[in-house]
Amino acid sequence: MVNTRHLPVMVNEVCSFLSGSGEKREVLLDCTVGGGGHALALLSSSPNLFLIGIDRDPKAIEESTKSLTEFKERIELHCARFSQVKKILKDRKVNKVLVDLGTRREQIFSEKGFSFRDQELDMRMDPDTKLTAEEVVNKSSCEELIKIFQEGGVRRYLKKVARAIEDARPIKSAKHLAQVIERAIPVKERVKKPYIHPATVYFQAIRIYINQELEELKALLEVLPLVVADGAIVCIISYHSLEDKLVASTFRYWAHPQREPALLSFKKPAQQPLGTLLTKKPLKSSKEEIDKNFSARSARLRVFKFKE
Ligand SMILES: C[S@@+](CC[C@H](N)C(=O)[O-])C[C@H]1O[C@@H](n2cnc3c(N)ncnc32)[C@H](O)[C@@H]1O
Structure with missing residues (x-):
């Protein structure tokens, strides 16, 4: 458990x-x-x-x-x-x-979509933050997503993942987003660190952006x-x-x-x-x-x- x-x-x-x-x-x-x-x-x-x-x-x-x-x-x-x-x-x-x-x-295991489960895409750490992950994922342009990933420390497959997100819209849950990201990343990359979900750094970058960390x-x-x-x-x-x-x-x-x-x-x-x-x-x-x-x-x- x-x-x-x-x-x-x-x-x-x-x-x-x-x-x-x-x-x-x-x-x-x-x-x-x-x-x-x-x-x-x-x-x-x-x-x-x-x-x-x-x-x-x-x-x-x-x-x-x-x-x-x-x-x-x-x-x-x-x-x-x-x-x-x-x-x-x-x-x-x-x-x-x-x-x-x-x-x-x-927080990670709350209903806020910080993890990869079947939950609403929210990711706000406090109720005063207005922007939600759902808006970022479904409304940002490809260039905006790339910038969010870049500034959030993602180093690889930024364009691939941003395009995959654009193509998969509307993305309604954290689980769906995690699946879209996972599929966009080459298998050889995914098997390198089997103990870490391949969507981890992309989720982190979105969270950092939303909460202005x-x-x-x-x-x-x-x-x-x-x-x-x-x-x-x-x-x-x-x-x-x-x-x-x-x-x-x-x-x-x-x-x-x-x-x-x-x-x-x-x-x-x-x-x-x-x-x-x-x-x-x-x-x-x-x-x-x-x-x-x-x-x-x-x-x-x-x-x-x-x-x-
Ligand atoms: C790693 S946890 C801290 C755990 C804590 N040291 C303990 O032992 O229970 C980080 C906490 O920082 C809070 N936090 C993150 N960014 C913050 C910010 N800009 N202002 C205030 N709190 C923040 C989060 O809400 C979270 O509860």
Whole structure:
């Protein structure tokens, strides 16, 4: 049976960087609180930690409200997006930040058509997002689909798949879309990674586009230097190379603003190093963790410490 419950990734590694240091009250901003997996581990291990958790998915806020109930005096949860962090914090500064990008298993297995089952094509992570996967798949031109795939990190068979989608319209379910994509990809390619559905990267690109995931991540990275206290530590876990590249280049820019180009538009461009990289290379999940939790296979954890 498929496990539909989300297991938090690299919990020990995250706790080793973010657990509270003894007596001092510290504030942790969990930007992707989800079902509260990491939050629970951090609150349990750090009695002086106060957690501000946000998630764009109202179901995640419902779940974490339940799972963190024993810590209700030490948490504040908000249904919001990364781009609303400044508004939520107002003038408060945070000592720790956790960002665990991507989706929860509960989202993947919801009725929103994130997976390849016989469901409506939706893929919206929150009800404020207007565009649905059904509109993208059935109304975009071939060129628009190719651009969505390209910007979503797909490297091969973009044109073939876009044309196959155009020819198969109307596409009414996630299962139908997955079949159309699978048929458009040559068999020799499909057998290379039999454990991953060939439609995975195309679905991911559509999801990234609909939810404006890279724009949201950019907005968060731009605002972080303005909302952290001295000595703050930021942990970011990415699950695909587009996110990881953005995080890696931003951390390098914060560490060496004179030598690294700023890919983002910072309100206050850094004149001097803002701090140091605690992970020169990203940390990855152990083999034991991947054996228990397949989603952990692509996790990359990068950590940055702002100056004291
Ligand atoms: C991998 S899950 C986090 C799981 C969580 N760390 C746990 O242990 O339960 C990612 C979560 O981030 C949320 N999310 C993704 N993009 C977001 C954004 N731009 N703003 C707020 N939340 C976002 C998703 O809704 C999802 O619940």
